Amino acid sequence: MTKRYSILSRIFSTTPFQRRRWIxxxxxxxxFIWFDIExxxxxxxxxxxxxxxxxxxxxxxxxxxxxxxxxxxxxIQGILLAAVCVWLECNLIYSRTYFNAIPLESYVLxxxxxxxxxxxxxxxxxxxxxFPLIFILAVIFGRTPRSNTTIRRYSxxxxxxxxxxxxxxxxxxxxxxxxxxxMRGGLRQAWEDLENCHHHSMRVPMYTVAGSLxxxxxxxxxxxxxxxxxxxxxxxxxxxxxxxxxxxISHHYSSVVIVMCESLESWPIGLTLEGKEITPxxxxxxxxxxxxxxxxxxxxxxPGRSIDAQLIINAGMLPMERGVYSMxxxxxxxxxxxxxxxERGGRNYLLTVDKPVVWNQAAVASSFGVxxxxxxxxxxxxxxxxxxRLKLGDRSFLRQVxxxxxxxEVFPEGKPALVQLVTYSGHNPFILNEELDNLRLExxxxxxxxxxxxVAHYTDEGLGILLDYLQSRSDYDRTLVVxxxxxxxxxDYRTALASQLPYVNPRxxxxxxxxxxxxxxxxxxxxxxxxxxxTLLHALGFDSYPWxxxxxxxxxxxxxxxxxxxxxxxxxxxxxxxxxxxxSLLNARKVSDRILRYNLLESHDQ
Numbered sequence: 057m058t059k060r061y062s063i064l065s066r067i068f069s070t071t072p073f074q075r076r077r078w079i080x081x082x083x084x085x086x087x088f089i090w091f092d093i094e095x096x097x098x099x100x101x102x103x104x105x106x107x108x109x110x111x112x113x114x115x116x117x118x119x120x121x122x123x124x125x126x127x128x129x130x131x132i133q134g135i136l137l138a139a140v141c142v143w144l145e146c147n148l149i150y151s152r153t154y155f156n157a158i159p160l161e162s163y164v165l166x167x168x169x170x171x172x173x174x175x176x177x178x179x180x181x182x183x184x185x186x187f188p189l190i191f192i193l194a195v196i197f198g199r200t201p202r203s204n205t206t207i208r209r210y211s212x213x214x215x216x217x218x219x220x221x222x223x224x225x226x227x228x229x230x231x232x233x234x235x236x237x238x239m240r241g242g243l244r245q246a247w248e249d250l251e252n253c254h255h256h257s258m259r260v261p262m263y264t265v266a267g268s269l270x271x272x273x274x275x276x277x278x279x280x281x282x283x284x285x286x287x288x289x290x291x292x293x294x295x296x297x298x299x300x301x302x303x304x305i306s307h308h309y310s311s312v313v314i315v316m317c318e319s320l321e322s323w324p325i326g327l328t329l330e331g332k333e334i335t336p337x338x339x340x341x342x343x344x345x346x347x348x349x350x351x352x353x354x355x356x357x358x359p360g361r362s363i364d365a366q367l368i369i370n371a372g373m374l375p376m377e378r379g380v381y382s383m384x385x386x387x388x389x390x391x392x393x394x395x396x397x398x399e400r401g402g403r404n405y406l407l408t409v410d411k412p413v414v415w416n417q418a419a420v421a422s423s424f425g426v427x428x429x430x431x432x433x434x435x436x437x438x439x440x441x442x443x444x445r446l447k448l449g450d451r452s453f454l455r456q457v458x459x460x461x462x463x464x465e466v467f468p469e470g471k472p473a474l475v476q477l478v479t480y481s482g483h484n485p486f487i488l489n490e491e492l493d494n495l496r497l498e499x500x501x502x503x504x505x506x507x508x509x510x511v512a513h514y515t516d517e518g519l520g521i522l523l524d525y526l527q528s529r530s531d532y533d534r535t536l537v538v539x540x541x542x543x544x545x546x547x548d549y550r551t552a553l554a555s556q557l558p559y560v561n562p563r564x565x566x567x568x569x570x571x572x573x574x575x576x577x578x579x580x581x582x583x584x585x586x587x588x589x590x591t592l593l594h595a596l597g598f599d600s601y602p603w604x605x606x607x608x609x610x611x612x613x614x615x616x617x618x619x620x621x622x623x624x625x626x627x628x629x630x631x632x633x634x635x636x637x638x639x640s641l642l643n644a645r646k647v648s649d650r651i652l653r654y655n656l657l658e659s660h661d662q
Contacts, residue, residue: 076198080133081121083194084140088113090186091144092261095151097183098548099257108236108262115233116264118226126218130198137194141187147265149179152548156359157260159379160272179484179547244278247271256624272378280654288656291647295640296604309572309596310472311402312393312536313526316365317450317515318482319545322351322567324512327559330499334513337520338539341571348573350610354619354627355544355564356585362478363415365542365585370394370424370476372589372605374648381652386419389658391603393592394425394474399601402472403427407457409435409448409480426476428466441481441488441514449492450481454518458525470531477522479515482545486511502556504549523571533572536595540588541566564621568610570595575611582628583610584619586644603657606644620644 092109103109118125120140124133150158240246243263250259260268324334325342333339342349357364358375363382367373370392375381381388394404406426412418421429432447435456441449448456457477460466467473481488486507495513497506519539526532544564546553554562568588574595586607593601594609608615618628620641630638651657 077124077128079198080124080130080137080194081117083190083198084121084137085114085117086190087137087140087144087187088117088264090190091148091265094148094181094183094186095257095261098152102255103258103261106258106262108233111229111233111236112262112264112267115226115229116266118229122222124198126222128218134191134195137191141191144265145184145187147260148181148184150359151260152179152181156378157265157268159359159383160269160276161379161383162359243267243271244274275378275653276384280650280656284650284654285656287643288647288650291640291643294636295606308534309536310400310534311467311531312397312474312538312592312596313467314369314474314476314538314540314592315519315522316362316369316476316478316540316542317519318362318479318542319484319486320482320512320515320541320566321545321561322353322541322565323559323561324509325351325567327509329509330497332495332497332513334495334509335516337516337523338567338569341523341539341569342578344571344576346572346576348568348570348576348579348611350568350570350579350583351565352563352580352582352628353540353566353568353588354582354584354621355541355566356620356622357543358622360415362542363417363420366420366424366476366478368585369540369588369592372586372593372603372607373652374586374606374645376652377645377649380415382416382420385652385655386416387423388652388655390423390425391601391657392424393589393596393598396593396598396601397472397474397596398425398427400472402474403467405430405466405473405475406478407466407476408432408478409453410478430460430466439492441492441511442483447480449488449518450479450515451492451518451521453477453479454522458522461525469529478542479518481515482508482511484545484547486545488514502553504546505553505557505560508545535572536592537571538588538592539567539569539571540585563627579610581615581617582619583607583615583617587615587619606648616641 089110092103092113096103120136121133123129123136147157150156150162237243237246240249246263247259250256250262263271325338327334341347356368356374358377358380360367360375360380360382363380364375367375367381371390373390376384398404404424404426405428406417406421407430408417409432410417412421412429412431417431418429435448435453437446437448439449439452440446454477457466461475467475486504488507488511492514493510494517495510497509501509523537526535526537529535544550544566546560550560550562550564554560566585568583570591584607586605587610588607589605590607591610593599593604594611616628616633616637618626618630618633618637618641621627624642624645626633626638626641
């Protein structure tokens with residue numbers, strides 16, 4: 057025991073590596089490991105069985121500990137350690153909503169956080185206290201003893217003496233990390249090999265947040281290979297051959313109104329608590345014999361969330377595997393419902409309470425074919441909802457939309473149009489001012505569930521105003537009215553809430569409600585958000601449009617009743633699913649990623 061202690065003492069106490077300096081390096085390593093622990097709490101701890109998790113964390117920790125280990129600069133190391141803690145915490149907060157680390161291009165969007173401050177604070181968890189604790193312990197135990205003057209007086213000569221041993225340590229662990237990466241075919245190949253429903257969440261813990269950013273850069277700077285082009289071409293050719301339009305195609309609709317309700321899930325629809333309907337207006341619409349109601353629509357958005365939903369519904373494409381298309385490729389060639397309607401002489405409107413710069417909305421709207429974009433500055437803030445950054449509440453927003461329609465400023469009566477509305481009040485953390493709460497639940501509910509249901513009821517009130525107006529128009533029978541959730545809303549609250557409340561769906565399902573549908577009734581099979589585009593395309597009679605999307609018409613007999621969720625896992629009855637269809641579904645997002653990343657629709661012969 058004494059001999060072992062003396063060996064360790066010689067290594068860590070003798071110049072150039074004093075024991076207290078190594079405490080700072082250890083603290084840096086513990087920050088990365090604590091990040092991995094918190095990440096795995098919401099996913100899987102399988103990554104802790106892989107050597108890369110420890111080796112890569114040690115390598116980046118040693119690299120970031122150069123100020124203290126080489127120059128002995130505690131104050132620089134303290135600032136760097138604090139910055140790393142904040143950086144890792146930001147990625148954890150991001151992952152709790154977007155299920156991924158922050159993409160490279162999203163770092164330039166930090167200004168957008170001013171609009172989502174409440175969502176950020178609501179994503180904090182008790183376990184996050186680990187980062188400040190590690191920092192505080194490093195400051196306490198890594199401080200320089202008052203009696204030790206040699207450590208405080210650090211000259212370039214000392215730095216020169218410590219640099220060699222430091223580099224030998226860094227080079228050694230770097231070689232190990234490189235060998236492990238080479239065994240997996242390099243970072244891009246290793247990343248792709250883990251792109252499946254069981255292992256995709258292991259990538260960030262195994263290769264660190266820094267590795268995630270490096271992968272983003274390598275992917276963004278790459279050009280399409282022949283294999284990429286062949287994969288896209290074969291997938292599209294096979295998909296188009298198996299999803300031909302059926303007899304449900306209609307030609308009598310001239311317009312469509314699409315309401316994308318922020319974070320609206322299916323389970324509150326039809327729910328009654330304390331004798332009160334949570335969504336009475338939607339309940340009434342669903343009960344209409346001419347309404348198609350699809351409650352099991354699998355949320356398939358990526359990090360872009362609402363802007364990804366616009367891509368899925370308007371353009372029939374899935375999100376990118378990494379990053380957000382609206383920032384990476386906003387000016388691609390897009391085939392959209394908007395462009396299809398424009399070919400028929402229709403006008404396109406997009407109405408949102410956000411700023412046009414949020415998620416680069418203005419650029420996307422232009423590429424999609426939107427003629428009129430109304431954003432935050434176009435509305436009167438008469439009802440405010442949300443958390444720290446208040447925005448126009450859904451009831452007021454939909455009432456003002458109705459007024460603009462009635463006045464002919466938007467969607468003049470009798471004129472063909474596609475009108476898309478994007479609401480906001482359902483955004484996490486689901487905060488509604490008390491005077492706007494007409495539900496007033498009195499029972500003992502988890503606070504998140506209470507807030508969510510209160511906001512759902514408030515949004516339903518606004519939808520009632522819009523629906524009453526649309527149904528009074530002379531062109532209502534020629535208008536498709538589509539109401540859906542842009543994505544799921546409970547995020548990492550879901551498991552706990554579903555275990556406490558029997559009516560909360562453990563699955564990430566959003567509703568699809570289509571009034572004046574070609575076929576009414578309830579459709580209980582599992583479908584994906586990607587199936588909304590072809591369903592609307594065919595219902596509107598655009599059977600000759602060159603792009604039928606990457607999904608399948610929900611009403612088509614060829615629909616498999618299966619969809620792939622945001623984690624890459626199949627949902628639905630897969631017992632009789634043909635292997636070819638299974639592979640097509642599982643590979644769809646990868647194909648969509650290549651199409652978006654390299655703008656391959658520009659040259660693909662539809």
